[in-house]
Amino acid sequence: METTSDEQMVERALSGDADAFGVIVRRWERRIYALAFGMLGREEDARDATQETFLAAFRNLRGFRGEAKVSSWLHRIAINQCITRQRRARVRAETGLEDEAERDAGVFTIAAHESPARRAEARERTEAVRRAVSALPTELRQVIVMKEFEEMTFQEIAQALELPLSTVKSRLYTALKQLRMRLGTHAAGAGR
Amino acid sequence: MKEKPEQHALCARAEDLVTYLYGEASEKEAADFKRHMEECRSCKSELAAFSHVREDVVEWRNLSLPSFESSTAPVLEPAVTERKRSALAAIREFFSLAPMWMRAATAFAAIAICALVVFTVMHFSEPRTIVQVAPQVPAKPQGGEIAKQREEAASPKEKEVKETQQVAVATTAPSKSSAETVKVNNAQPRVKSRRLAAAPSTVAQRSTEKPDKAKASKEAREQLAELVQTSKDDDGLPRLSDLFEDSNDSN
Structure with missing residues (x-):
């Protein structure tokens, strides 16, 4: 079962195998969640986006033509879901339906054995990183998240986003440069 | 900076x-x-x-x-299944996951243990078989030659014991039959010290079955018992003769 490719599983799902799509979900849910979390920065949003991604994939299963990999197809759906959610959230924030500070509040698991000062420092740093990543343009954010959260290779990212390899590298370079500028004070202040 | x-x-x-x-x-x-x-x-x-x-x-x-x-179900499912796993399933998993050399080594160890158990069982049941065969050794004409060969191969210590016994027998029982009996009995330790340990009961049985050999003197039996005792003390190891002492006494 595990050796069957994703593309074969899609074919099975299309031919009426009810479990086939479940296998695809189990294979990819973690990575899609990681992508959504990196893009959205909130656990709850990431869960919803992951769920909507697989729901959209199941609905459009017949639209999968097999020209690209299933993983690339799922990544594109997930990124679109994240962009849509961010757009909606921005509208809600602008219309005052949601508190901006509350929406941006990230959930971090910091070890309880750390000292209060250390925990506060870690919380501050991770929050700064989350804000810096969230502030990146979507096309830069998606490459940095795919690279750092999903640990995809440049080639995999290029396939998933249907971009030339050099574009992926240059976008990643730009993303790192922008993050460095935003986190510059911290990086230099840490003395590492 | x-x-x-x-x-x-x-x-x-x-x-x-x-x-x-x-x-x-x-x-x-x-x-x-x-x-x-x-x-x-x-x-x-x-x-x-x-x-x-x-x-x-x-x-x-x-x-x-x-x-x-930590909150996703697929991670927890295998852990729950693993807890319910039987010992047989664990062994199966071990053999399916272990590398080939480890499987071969385990199989070899299992065979070696089985062989050791079988050997041990056979080894301890061996004297009874020999007890039945041993009396026929002196009846054969080649017995003397075998005894001679064994005598040559015997250690100096055993030779010394034998010579002492022959002298003792010659003085107490000069008859042919008794001398023959002693010679037969003396041949036993050279075959194997543990076989010798069973000899007293053998001699006792044979003396009741065959009239001419029944004439073997009580001294000869005593000499044999002494020989058994001497052999036991030679290397300090326990002998099966300890187990037969009771039966010998009863005879």
């Missing part, structure tokens, strides 16, 4: 820097970029700064994603 990126002129090898940073450069490309960094201050500075940025992003990821990993 804070280093502003704007202070450095942009290098044309930005893509190479990223490829090197994420470890996707080939050996040749990596060596080439290292050489470049020795001359390019901009790339060297950016590489260090980007490494710090990466550390921060990865730390954010590590702090954020554990809650997701």
